[in-house]
Amino acid sequence: MIIPYFRIPPEVKRWLKEAWEIYRQKPVLVITLLGFSAGLPYLLVFSTLTAWLRDEGIERTTIGFFAWVGITYSVKVFWAPVVDRLRLPVLSRFGQRRSWIFLGQCGIAGGLLLMSFAHPQDSLWMIALAALLVAFSAATQDVALDALRIESADDEQQGAMSAAYIFGYRLALLVTGAGALYIAEFANWHIAYLTMALLMVVGMLAIFWADEPPHQTADERGRNEILLVDEIMGRPMHLQQRPRWQRWLLGAVICPVLEFFQRNGQFALLILAFIALFRLSDITMGIMANPFYLDLGYSKAEIASVAKVFGFFMTILGSALCGVLVVKYGIMRPLLLGAVMVAVTNLLFALLALIGNLGTPPLTALAVVISADNLSGGIAGTAFIAYLSSLANKNYTATQYALFSSLMTLPGKFISGFSGWVVDVAGYMEFFMVAAGLGLPAIILVLVLMQHQRREAELSEPLSAQEPAGSTSEMR
Known part of the structure; x- marks a missing residue:
């Protein structure tokens, strides 16, 4: 048997070497671990929690209202100025950013421990209050973490920082999605949440390793x-x-x-509207994803294998693909691609629901839909984080980015609270079609932003052509 000889092209070797030099830097490695810490609580008060509640026989309408716990992420802008300015007693020796991140991590671990000791049938309010503590602490951690991420690197390194953050975040989603479902399948939900609480140690250790970024003096x-x-x-x-x-x-x-x-200028209002609407479609449908899979007849192990593990790798593929697209075409075209794909994948979920009316669809059908959903999510999410990071002024990183990320999730979190009611009244197929329609405003606004950006570039070209070499603007 003749084994074909394969030689890696020199360009690929050079690219791999450059990538290794970028991603082995300490700030990038730290932000990967902190991304894991940021992603850990999200599903535990969102879709994993809804799977637990549905598995315990809680009504879907009640489950839908639990989405409002996540609104805490969307109103963090109200206490972001406090996180940005107030020095914490004792913990302040870690630095302004690291001290607030550590405090948030302690709150997350404590809330998850409380949830692990409660039972939905007997202590639903206890679970709700503990989930609120987790969400509030996670939102506080995010305010300081986003500021640390943006302030720890120059603009040209923000792509690597965003990619590392997304990898850590998605790895945490894999653990809290598939991992929690596997543990719940073979043990119980209480052990699953106890395990997740202990995993917050990863982020705490990263804080001790991290360096505090430089700040302006008072x-x-x-x-x-x-x-x-x-x-x-x-x-x-x-x-x-x-x-x-x-x-x-x-x-x-x-x-x-x-x-x-x-x-x-006045265009700021349109930018804020775009931020508020971009993730409306996928956040609205996300709260009902796990109940949908369970109602189709899939086991928790099947959901973990396909929707979580397989979906994780598709998301990473989408993120990596988006990184290449951003380098080649800029941010706006990948944003448009992501917005279109997110809306279209909701139509695939509607088709899966239609097939499910005839019986449990084959696992391959779920895999196809999950592949499209996570690939589109990876592209849209990576491009959107890069876009939001480019908007923030480093003198006001924590507050401005908190404003952007709050607007990003608030409309979707509010509307998703009614998702269970829509499913109970109309059905899953109609719900996913509505969710797809909610993606249309984002597509339109991306096109408007692209047109504005093109017009600004055309106006700046004659001005730059008139400036002599070595002028002040060129030095900037």
């Missing part, structure tokens, strides 16, 4: 805020003479918003 930040407010108002505001609480409110809450609107 004096530097104060001077910049005075200049910003005076420029926007068109006259001196004499902020130094105002009470301390007014200066704090202005600097921590108002200046981040003012800076964003000053930088983007």
Whole structure:
């Protein structure tokens, strides 16, 4: 037997070497572990929790209302200024970002422990309150973690940081999705949640290893805020003479918003609308995914193998593919591709529901739908994180990114609270068709943003052509 000789092209070797040099850096490795810490609680108060509740016989309408626990992620912007500015007693020696991340991790672990000791049939309110603690602590962790991720690397390294964060996050989703379902199948749900609580140690160890990113001093930040407010108002505001609480409110809450609107003008409203609507379709359908699989007749082990394990690798493939597309075509085209694919995959779920009316569909049908869903999610999610990171000013990273990520999930979390009611009244097929329709506004707004970006580029070209070599703008 002759074995064909295969030689790796030099270009591929060079690319692999460069990738290895990028991804072996300490900040990238740290953000991978912290991405795992950020992803761990998400499914445990979302789709994994709904699978537990459905497995215990809780009504689907009640399960749907549990989606509102996740609204905590969507209103974190209200306490993001506190996370950004307030120094924690004792823990502050870790640094502003690391101390708040560690506090959030402790809250997540404590909430998961409480959930592991409760029973849905007897202590549903206990589970709800513990899930709320987990969600609040996770949202707090996310505020500080997003700031640490953006501040720990230059703009040209943000792609690697985002990819590492997504890998860690998705690995956590695999563990809390497939892992929790496997443990629940062969042991019970209480042991599954206890195991997940213990896994928060991974993120805690990463915090001890991480370095605190550099920050502006209080004096530097104060001077910049005075200049910003005076420029926007068109006259001196004499902020130094105002009470301390007014200066704090202005600097921590108002200046981040003012800076964003000053930088983007009236178009800022359209950007915020796009952020709010981009993930509306997939968040709305996500709460009913696991109950849908169970109602089709699949076992928890089958769901774990196909929807979680297989889906994990498809998501990573989508993320890797998106990274290449962003390098080649920029951010906007992959955003458009992701928005279209997310809407279309909901139609595939509707088709699967139609087949399910005749009996449990073959496992290959579930695998095809899961492949499309996770591939589209990987592309859309990676492009969207890169887009949001590019919007944040590093002087106001925590508050501005919290604003973006809150808007990203709030509409979907609110609407998904009615998902169980829609399924009970109309059925799964109709529900997924509605979810697909909710993806249309995002597609339209991506096209509008692309047109605006193209117009801005055309306007800037004549100006750049008039500037002499070595000018100030060129130096920037």
